[in-house]
Amino acid sequence: MADNLLEWMNAYAGGDRVWYVKRLSGNDTLANHSHQAGPYIPRDFLFGIFPELNRPDLKNPDIRFDLSVDSHPDSRTVRAIWYNNRFHGTAAKRGRDETRVTGFGGAASALLDPENTGALTVFAFSVAGQATPSDCHVWVCRDAAEEDLVEERVGPVEPGRWLIWPAAQAELFPVTSLVRTSCWLEDTEIPEAWRLRFPAGADIIRKVSEMRDDTRLAPDNRLLRRRECEFEIFRSVEQAIELPHILAGFTTIGAFLARAQTVLQRRKARSGNSLELHARSIFLEEGLSEGLQFSHQPESEPGKKPDFLFPSAEAYRDASFPAVQLRMLAVKTTCRDRWRQILNEADRIPTKHLLTLQEGVSEAQFAEMTNAGVRLVVPAGLTAKFPKSVQPALQTLESFIGDVRGLDEVSTNGHPAHPSKRAVSGERSGA
Known part of the structure; x- marks a missing residue:
């Protein structure tokens, strides 16, 4: 086992290995208490690794193999299983049809630890001429620096997506998620x-x-x-x-x-x-006027450039404009380690809103964010991947837009709307 990530990548990047790379979601770990008991791995990929699993005639076929989480020394025999209840029994239409790897022993495993929700993770499977690969080595990235090292080699990996590396190996696994959609340009x-x-x-x-x-x-x-x-x-x-x-x-x-x-x-x-x-x-389509109701990539203080300020950079720099009527929105596809980067981006605004696509966070990390003044903005379709205790505190993008529209109104302490805003208050061009 390699002692650091670079050594590990070099050790397990040979021709007899294929990598499956993803970010752990709240459904993979125990963050949202969904009890899925292990990380999701696409069915077609696992069938390519373990042909024995491709048995629709059997109910929930499985196979056991050796797996080592080298980033957090942990070796055990785990179970790859195809939950295929959909093809069996009277309630088939409501049954499952997915593959997972289980048998990690609970939250003590780095792959199930809620604190690793969002972590970039590499599964290196052996495929060298063996009917049943003898092992799989895993690295769960422990910080943003390690994630950067992996992405320098394989390219960016976003929440909800995954990739196979090296690309030449992908031909062995005809994955359905790569089928073209109507947006593919000929x-x-x-x-x-x-x-x-x-x-x-x-x-x-x-x-x-x-x-x-x-x-x-x-x-x-x-x-x-x-x-x-x-x-x-x-x-x-x-x-x-x-x-x-x-x-x-x-x-x-x-x-x-x-x-x-x-x-x-x-x-x-x-x-x-x-x-x-x-x-x-989307802000523009929703009738927010750039420069009057929001500013994109403005400078809040010297050397600080938040992604968005509301209602405008002009209002932010006006010391007489009430801070309670200001909003800041940072945008980060993943937030597991990177949310701290936004804490000093706009000194006048104590609550930092952060739009993210990360599929869940642990309850402990969410409490840390909240205590630091960070409020997550999560698209409605992803909120179910967060712990139930966290979901009520999440703000959807639609509700955030409704909030910043309200900045056109007179503030709670009686301060009138900024002059530049009065001219466009209530307009919704392009909506």
């Missing part, structure tokens, strides 16, 4: 300018809005649907641009590495900016 649909220069994030967001108008939907549903659409557009453009280079081959290792680095950096940039750009687009 070659003839990709603008020629995009082929000459990869589109900026804002360009892709505009294309998403064309293909998924969705303004009839609540902001929460709109955000999640558009994120899916945007990912498909990005991947289709990436394939159209990069696949010809890959098929043409490379004459030097350096040329190959340079191309690969370009792809990974582009994916990281997209992952880092996507949620923020979607939020801005």
Whole structure:
């Protein structure tokens, strides 16, 4: 067993290994008390690793194998199981059809520990010519630095998504989640300018809005649907641009590495900016005027730039404007370790709102966030992945927008709305 992550990745990145990489959700760990008893791994992937599991004629077929969590020394024999009740019994339509790995012994395991909800995790399965792989080695990232090291090698991994690495191994596992959706652009649909220069994030967001108008939907549903659409557009453009280079081959290792680095950096940039750009687009559609009712990437204090200020950067810098009428929204796809980064972004605003797509947090971490003045904004479709005790304290994107619309009204201490806001109070352009 390697002593650190770099050694571990080098040790288990050989040709006889395939990685399944994901972020642990509240349903994987024991954070939301769902009693799923182990991390979810897609059925098609596990069938590729363990063909013996693919037995629809048997009820809940399973197989046992050795697994070591090397980041938190823990080795045990665990169980891969296909819960296929849907195909058996009188209540088949209501039954389960999913695969999980179980047998970790409760919260003492790093894979079930509620504090690891959101942690980037690598499962390195052995696939070298064995009918039944003898083992699996796992690394649960312990901090943001370790997550960065993994993503430097495999690319960004967002909540609710997963990937197989190396990509060549993916051909062995025909996963249904990679099937194209209606947002996938065929070659003839990709603008020629995009082929000459990869589109900026804002360009892709505009294309998403064309293909998924969705303004009839609540902001929460709109955000999640558009994120899916945007990912498909990005991947289709990436394939159209990069696949010809890959098929043409490379004459030097350096040329190959340079191309690969370009792809990974582009994916990281997209992952880092996507949620923020979607939020801005939805704010505009909901009738909030940029510069008057919200400011995007303003400077609150020298050297500090929160993602969004409400009602405006001008109001924030006006010492006579009441702090109780100010809001700050930070945007981070994951928040397990990164929520602390927002604590000093706007000194006048004691409560820091944070929009995230992370699928759950532990009760202890949520209490720590709350005590530090952080309030989570979570799309309605993801709130069920949080502990029931936490859910009432979460704010949906729709309710947050309703809150900041109220900043157009006279403040609770009688201070009138800022002059720049009075001119647009009540307007909802584009709604």
